[in-house]
Every structure is written in structure tokens, then in C-alpha cells.
Amino acid sequence: MVGLIGRQWIGTRPAIVLLRCTIQLNQAQFRLECCGPQGELPAEAAFHAVQRAGMHAGVPSNARPLMQLTANFTLDELTRTTTGLPNVPNRSERAALLALAEHVLQPLRDALGQPVRVTSGFRSTAVNRAVGGVPSSQHRSGQAADIHVSGMSAMALARRIVALGLPFDQLIEEFGQWVHVSYGPLQRRQQLIAVRREGRTRYLQGVM
Known part of the structure; x- marks a missing residue:
């Protein structure tokens, strides 16, 4: 379990985004849970936050969120x-x-x-x-x-x-x-x- 902190703009204000990443080696995928101060992020914001923060922590830019x-x-x-x-x-x-x-x-x-x-x-x-x-x-x-x-x-x-x-x-x-x-x-x-x-x-x- 790897904890990452990224910053993502939501509307007109920035929000701190916590990404919890679990690597699933057998499927070569990543489980990403994204949340901000108000709870779960919209899929679009979460997806872009994953891409931006993930690139700085060894997570592939094409990692897909699983729900x-x-x-x-x-x-x-x-x-x-x-x-x-x-x-x-x-x-x-x-x-x-x-x-x-x-x-x-x-x-x-x-x-x-x-x-x-x-x-x-x-x-x-x-x-x-x-x-x-x-x-x-x-x-x-x-x-x-x-x-x-x-x-x-x-x-x-x-x-x-x-x-x-x-x-x-x-x-x-x-x-x-x-x-x-x-x-x-x-x-x-x-x-x-x-x-x-x-x-x-x-x-x-x-x-x-």
C-alpha cells in the first residue's frame, strides 16, 4: 500500500488528493482510491489526479482506477x-x-x-x-x-x-x-x- 499526496484543482479551488495505490501484479493494474476534503472525487478529477501524482511515484501514467x-x-x-x-x-x-x-x-x-x-x-x-x-x-x-x-x-x-x-x-x-x-x-x-x-x-x- 503506497500513500501519495497530489494537488488537483476542482472548480476554482485546489484540493489535496490522497491516492492509495495497491498494485495487482497478476493483472498489471493499479487500484486507486481518490478522495479529497469533501470525500470521493468525481471520476474525471480523480483520473487526472492519478495521472499527475502517479507519474512522480513510479505509477504508470496509463494506470486505470478500479472501483x-x-x-x-x-x-x-x-x-x-x-x-x-x-x-x-x-x-x-x-x-x-x-x-x-x-x-x-x-x-x-x-x-x-x-x-x-x-x-x-x-x-x-x-x-x-x-x-x-x-x-x-x-x-x-x-x-x-x-x-x-x-x-x-x-x-x-x-x-x-x-x-x-x-x-x-x-x-x-x-x-x-x-x-x-x-x-x-x-x-x-x-x-x-x-x-x-x-x-x-x-x-x-x-x-x-
Whole structure:
């Protein structure tokens, strides 16, 4: 456990930021908890404080803050991207990710008794554009995740989610490879199958 003190401007006043860093060697990541005089810092301020203070203490500038959302899901897991582009959710987007984890992902993991792997969660505008996502994608708001489970087909996973009665908004079995699942205020319980036909993506109704 390494304690670092950094100075970060929040609004029009400076605040002392305490960074507690725990190195996770097995994942080559850093757990960073950021707080100021008024408690936890907003994600954006904390992220920049981490970068500035961390560089003076041997912490890589690309270290990512981890936040435990539920027993088995972290903020890092739901914001990870291979694009190399910034992907830091704001407060409302973090709240949406928390709701998704609490109401869908963690109950699913508990029911299956095995890990649920997230291949894509929150996407910033730049990340969403880079991966070819549509502007209206629920990934942009933090409401959706693409998932898979080892040893289960995408269709079997989609059907299990429906059978469990989880309160999803949208569920898409995509190309026989992964499942897109979202949680939001509408709770449409929409079920779709994405297939490629004649070079285009088409959506079929229902997974059951």
C-alpha cells in the first residue's frame, strides 16, 4: 500500500488528493482510491489526479482506477477498451453501469455460478466511433454490456437470461458469438437475434 499526496484543482479551488495505490501484479493494474476534503472525487478529477501524482511515484501514467461495483464486477472491467482511446464515464454513466451490474450482471453470475466475461461495456464517443457503434448505442450511456460465458453458446446464455426473469431492457444474441444485454428505465424486455445476410446486419425477433 503506497500513500501519495497530489494537488488537483476542482472548480476554482485546489484540493489535496490522497491516492492509495495497491498494485495487482497478476493483472498489471493499479487500484486507486481518490478522495479529497469533501470525500470521493468525481471520476474525471480523480483520473487526472492519478495521472499527475502517479507519474512522480513510479505509477504508470496509463494506470486505470478500479472501483468494485458488485461482488464480481469492477468499473475497470466495464470500461476497458483495446482502442487506446480515453474511456472515462461521467457520474450518470457510472450510475448506469452500477445499475447494470447490480440488476443484471451480478444476478446472472450468481445464478450461473461461474464468471461472466464482459467484452465491451461503457464506450466514450471516441471509442464508440472507433469500434463502429451507432450513436444511439446503450453502450454510450453505460446501460449495456456485451458478455459471454465459457462453455455456453451465445444462444444458451441469452435464453438463460430470459428464463431467469432478469429485468433487462434489451437482449441481443449477436452472430452466435456473444450476448448484448442492457438495463434501463424502459425495461422493454426486447429480445433479438443479430445475423449477417448479404453483407448487412439484420435483426430477428425472439431468442426463445
